Amino acid sequence: MDKLSCFSLSIENHVAHLVLNRPEAMNTMGPTFWKELDAVLKHLHRAGEARALVISSTGKHFSAGMSLDTFSSAIQMDDSSPEGRAAIFDSLTDIQATFTLLETLRIPVIAAIHGGCIGGAVDMVTACCIRYASADAFFCIQEINIGMVADVGTLQRLPKLLPMGLVKELAYTGRRMPAAQALSQGLVTQVFDTHAALVAGALQTAKEIASKPPVAIWGTKQALNYARDHSTEDSLRQMGWLQGAIWSNPHVKEAITAMKQKRQANFPDLTPLQGFKEFG
Missing domain, CATH: 3.90.226.10 (2-enoyl-CoA Hydratase; Chain A, domain 1)
Structure with a gap:
């Protein structure tokens, strides 16, 4: 910056x-x-x-x-x-x-x-x-x-x-x-x-x-903003698509294991974004 x-x-x-x-x-x-x-x-x-x-x-x-x-x-x-x-x-x-x-x-x-x-x-x-x-x-x-x-x-x-x-x-x-x-x-x-x-x-x-999984936080923000502006029926449908896109068994396992072991969980960062115009 x-x-x-x-x-x-x-x-x-x-x-x-x-x-x-x-x-x-x-x-x-x-x-x-x-x-x-x-x-x-x-x-x-x-x-x-x-x-x-x-x-x-x-x-x-x-x-x-x-x-x-x-x-x-x-x-x-x-x-x-x-x-x-x-x-x-x-x-x-x-x-x-x-x-x-x-x-x-x-x-x-x-x-x-x-x-x-x-x-x-x-x-x-x-x-x-x-x-x-x-x-x-x-x-x-x-x-x-x-x-x-x-x-x-x-x-x-x-x-x-x-x-x-x-x-x-x-x-x-x-x-x-x-x-x-x-x-x-x-x-x-x-x-x-x-x-x-x-x-x-x-x-x-x-x-x-x-400290939470960044992609799950991302998904939660997406779902909340969508639900604010749409009907419950539409929002539930969107939630199904969203969960299907970002579900991670390793993230859930890591969160539960860290909780049991009383330690900080370790999750990957969100993937850096690169604009289409930056390729080539």
Whole structure:
């Protein structure tokens, strides 16, 4: 990976830790943020070394969302003609695709959220598998407060994580939802007293995930995401195909043997991916 300016990335014992590291700018999301996040996620997806990813942050807030100067520089939101307005669709599709990588990544993603999770940051964490928060965390669909509709995934993913009435309240008012309410409503699954405890807890869960067979974790993520968007009947059919594709007697034997022997199980990494264009 090239040197990152908006993030730091480390991988230890098959756990990747991606840290937003522009606290002076409240970890806002400008053009470099999108470029680097896209590159990091694609790298992790292809390499196969990491078995879980934790995303945490620095400073006062997890992220204050989209950098406002992005709209006047990198992204041309031209509403003066139908052609310009049509181009907005393609610009947004490109941005949306980066957060969708969190959903399609071959490994689980845990967001460790402290302070403000605002605007585009809500878009990002709703695409993660698991969300932990510190006691000072809050969530805000900020877009309505600056005269626009949230457009990078919040309105599509949040209704699958929270009651629709609550989503509408948050989206229409731009109110802040504190960590305690997020926990009671299921948006986050654990709340920690401090930022340090939050990150440690997220990394511990990631370590536990990384101890399981990576291909079984991959299959579980595939099945859960599919079931979220399809009927039970269709999802059961997909499960049969999926299990038939990845079943491994050696993995099951190793897991059971390691459990009986009270030792760490040993499983192969996911196979590194090579793009078709790279052949030849």
